[in-house]
């Protein structure tokens with residue numbers, strides 16, 4: 001079968017031919033319907049050898065949808081032909097976190113060498129994908145796998161980030177999204193769907209602001225201009241919150257300039273949520289951030305949250321904007337991601 005693999009450090013990934021995997025006991029083989037392209041893929045492929053821990057060759061693709069092709073010995077509760085989404089942050093399934101469905105925070109995945117598909121285990125940018133356990137599959141029902149595949153990360157990750165902030169996203173509050181790309185444009189929709197907050201999107205690219213506005217942001221501003229322009233813009237944003245500052249700032253970039261911007265925009269008791277994997281840090285301190293403000297860096301989401309995200313899509317309250325690519329065109333999908341020219345998410349259809 002064809003697979004799109006990152007094969008050597010610093011080299012562009014390529015389409016190669018590999019054997020179709022055979023499901024062992026407890027495993028499920030999927031015929032891939034769609035695989036999403038995430039900025040995290042670009043991040044891991046930018047790592048120098050000494051920091052790269054995902055194994056080579058690595059079949060990319062941690063956003064996965066497929067049709068159940070065959071079942072390994074002992075697999076129950078799922079049938080051949082079922083259309084499914086794959087919950088990506090695989091855990092051990094038995095520790096306290098996994099028992100709560102929070103396999104993204106599994107206590108022993110690292111020790112046991114359990115890695116998500118596309119981030120250690122072979123991913124979905126291939127014709128077939130091996131899934132380690134049927135509990136990682138969520139039925140799509142009649143929903144389109146191509147438009148839904150990115151709910152597994154570009155939907156789930158912002159949902160998990162936002163859900164923890166719900167108690168402070170009350171009527172009259174302001175929520176800010178920094179970076180309105182793949183994750184950010186879904187974050188805007190989730191905020192509109194499950195909170196009464198005023199939603200403000202910030203991005204360095206004007207077309208991303210247009211997208212954020214089109215999917216529901218009340219206001220959108222292009223950032224990254226000269227220091228004076230930024231000061232005026234920050235004043236304007238603060239005025240939109242009645243001078244209070246934002247209840248929550250979701251940073252989908254995570255570089256020093258965006259985490260610092262987030263810290264300047266947050267209000268008393270507010271939350272700075274760093275989702276982007278940039279090297280930026282947030283300094284929370286008595287004289288540096290408003291009283292009671294806090295910062296956190298969430299990772300992916302839980303199994304039950306994926307079901308909740310799918311429900312938002314099923315009822316038409318969120319929709320991932322996508323651009324389609326064939327497996328042979330996967331290199332071009334990554335080039336578009338790198339160039340910042342994608343509208344929403346790139347989806348590869350093998």
Ligand code: NAD
Pocket residue numbers: 037038039040041043153157178179180181182183184202203204205208223224252253254255257258274275276277278298299300337340344
């Ligand atoms: P993307 O490339 O689709 O979107 C990034 C957006 O940020 C783009 O619209 C870009 O124009 C904008 N941007 C870039 N620099 C900016 C700046 N200085 N100020 C404002 N906007 C800026 O990327 P994505 O796939 O949506 O991923 C976003 C981030 O989230 C990446 O860092 C990715 O690795 C990370 N991520 C984290 C998790 C997690 O679990 N924490 C999960 C998935 C992705």
Ligand code: ZN
Pocket residue numbers: 038039040041062153154
């Ligand atoms: Zn991702």
